[in-house]
Amino acid sequence: MPTPVATARQCLTEEAARALDDAVSIAKRRNHAQTTSLHVLSALLAPSFSLLRESLSRCRNTGSAPGYSNRFQFRVLELCVSVSLEKLASSKTAQSDDFAPPIANSLMAAIKRAQANQRRQPEMYHLNQIHLSNNPISISGIKVELKHFVLAILDDPNVSRVFGDAGYWSPDIKLAIIHPPIPRWAPARCPPLFMDFPGFEGNCDADENCRRIGEVMMMKNKEKKNPLLIGVCAKDALWSFKDCLEKGRYGGFPSEIHGVKLVCMEREIGKFVRREKDEFNLKLKEVSLMMENSCSGPGVVVNLGELRVLLKEEGSSSSADGDDHDDVNELVMKISGLIEVYGKKLWLIGAAAKYETYSKFLGRFPSIEKDWDLQPLPITSFRSSFDSLGSKSSLLGSFVPFGGFFASQADISAPLTIARQPFTRCNA
Numbered sequence: 001m002p003t004p005v006a007t008a009r010q011c012l013t014e015e016a017a018r019a020l021d022d023a024v025s026i027a028k029r030r031n032h033a034q035t036t037s038l039h040v041l042s043a044l045l046a047p048s049f050s051l052l053r054e055s056l057s058r059c060r061n062t063g064s065a066p067g068y069s070n071r072f073q074f075r076v077l078e079l080c081v082s083v084s085l086e087k088l089a090s091s092k093t094a095q096s097d098d099f100a101p102p103i104a105n106s107l108m109a110a111i112k113r114a115q116a117n118q119r120r121q122p123e124m125y126h127l128n129q130i131h132l133s134n135n136p137i138s139i140s141g142i143k144v145e146l147k148h149f150v151l152a153i154l155d156d157p158n159v160s161r162v163f164g165d166a167g168y169w170s171p172d173i174k175l176a177i178i179h180p181p182i183p184r185w186a187p188a189r190c191p192p193l194f195m196d197f198p199g200f201e202g203n204c205d206a207d208e209n210c211r212r213i214g215e216v217m218m219m220k221n222k223e224k225k226n227p228l229l230i231g232v233c234a235k236d237a238l239w240s241f242k243d244c245l246e247k248g249r250y251g252g253f254p255s256e257i258h259g260v261k262l263v264c265m266e267r268e269i270g271k272f273v274r275r276e277k278d279e280f281n282l283k284l285k286e287v288s289l290m291m292e293n294s295c296s297g298p299g300v301v302v303n304l305g306e307l308r309v310l311l312k313e314e315g316s317s318s319s320a321d322g323d324d325h326d327d328v329n330e331l332v333m334k335i336s337g338l339i340e341v342y343g344k345k346l347w348l349i350g351a352a353a354k355y356e357t358y359s360k361f362l363g364r365f366p367s368i369e370k371d372w373d374l375q376p377l378p379i380t381s382f383r384s385s386f387d388s389l390g391s392k393s394s395l396l397g398s399f400v401p402f403g404g405f406f407a408s409q410a411d412i413s414a415p416l417t418i419a420r421q422p423f424t425r426c427n428a
Contacts, residue, residue: 002034002102011111016149019043027101033091035105037156042081053177077166084162086297114144114152171355175378209237210244214253216375224375226348234351258297266305272331290340299345307352336371
C-alpha cells in the first residue's frame with residue numbers, strides 16, 4: 001500500500017521534506033498516481049537544491065568524459081529524467097485539487113534505508129548513548145537529513161539507470177556527497193611530457209593526484225589526515241605517489257612534507273593475515289625507530305597497500321574464519337597503537353579499487369575511520385606519460401551521453417582498460 005504524504009514527511013527534516021513536497025507537486029502536475037524516486041530526483045535537480053547539483057559537478061570534473069562540458073551533461077541528465085517520467089503511467093481518473101499522490105513503496109523503502117544509515121553514523125551513536133538510560137532513539141524517531149535522503153535515492157535501480165544513461169556513475173556521486181571538496185593550493189605547472197630531465201615530473205594526472213594526496217596530509221584540522229584512495233585508478237595513483245617520494249620529486253606536494261620518508265608494509269600485512277607475523281612485527285619496530293630518529297624531519301608515511309587484503313578478498317582459505325578475524329583485529333590494533341604514539345608525524349596511506357570494499361571495511365571496523373584518521377579520497381582519473389602521447393582511451397570513447405538513444409561508436413565494445421607502462425610495485 002502507498003504511504004500518505006503526511007506520514008512520510010514526519011520521517012524527514014525540514015529541508016528533506018521540502019524536496020519531497022516538490023516531488024509530490026511534480027507527480028501531481030504530471031497526473032501520476034504515486035510519487036516515486038524519479039519525482040524526487042527531478043525535484044533535487046532544481047536550482048533550489050544545491051547538494052546534488054554541486055556533487056554532480058565535482059563528479060563530472062573527475063569523471064570519464066572530459067570531452068563534454070558540465071552544462072551539456074547536466075542537460076542530458078535532465079532530459080533522461082524527463083523521458084523516464086514520461087514513461088510512467090498517468091492516472092485515468094481526474095484528481096481533485098487537494099489530492100496529493102501518495103508515496104510509492106520503493107520511495108518509502110528508500111526513506112527507511114536512509115533512517116537506518118543515519119542511525120549508524122557516529123554522531124547518532126553518541127546521541128543514543130546519552131539517551132540510553134531513558135529512551136533509546138528508535139529508527140522511526142530519526143528525521144532523515146537531505147544528504148542521507150539523496151544517498152538512499154541513489155540506490156533506487158530506476159534512478160541509477162537514469163544516471164547511467166546520462167554518463168554518471170552512482171558510486172562516484174555518493175563519494176562526492178559524503179566527502180565534500182578539500183581546500184586546494186594552486187596547482188603546480190606540469191612541464192612538457194617529452195622532458196625527462198631532473199626536476200621535471202612529466203605526468204599531469206599523476207601530479208594532480210599526488211597534489212591532492214598532499215593536501216589531505218596537510219589538512220589544517222588534523223582530524224582526517226591519512227588519505228585512503230578509492231576508485232578504479234586508486235592503485236595506480238598510490239604507485240605514482242610512492243614513486244615520487246622514493247625519487248624525491250616533491251614538486252606537487254606542500255612544502256611541509258618535503259623530505260618525508262616512506263615505509264611500505266603491503267607485503268608484510270599480507271603475510272600477517274596468513275599468520276606469518278614476524279616480518280610485520282619487525283617492520284613495526286623499524287617504523288618506531290625511524291620516528292624516534294626523525295624528530296627534526298617532516299615524518300614518515302606508512303603505505304598499507306590495498307585494503308582488500310585486510311578483508312580476506314584474496315581467496316585464502318588457510319584457516320578458519322574466526323582465526324582470520326582474530327589476526328586482522330590484532331593487526332588493526334597494532335596499527336592503531338602506532339598512530340596513538342606517533343600520530344603527529346606519522347601518516348597512513350592505502351587504496352581500495354571499489355567503494356564496496358571501503359564500505360565493508362567500515363562495516364567490520366565501525367570506528368576505524370576515526371581511529372586511523374582516514375580521509376577517503378576519490379581517484380577516478382589517471383594516465384601515465386606514455387598514455388598522454390597516445391590516443392584517447394576506450395573508456396573515454398565509450399561515453400554515450402544519451403545512454404543508447406544514438407548509435408555507439410565501434411570502439412565501445414573494447415575492454416574498459418587503459419594500457420599503461422607498468423609501475424614498480426611496493427615490495428620493500
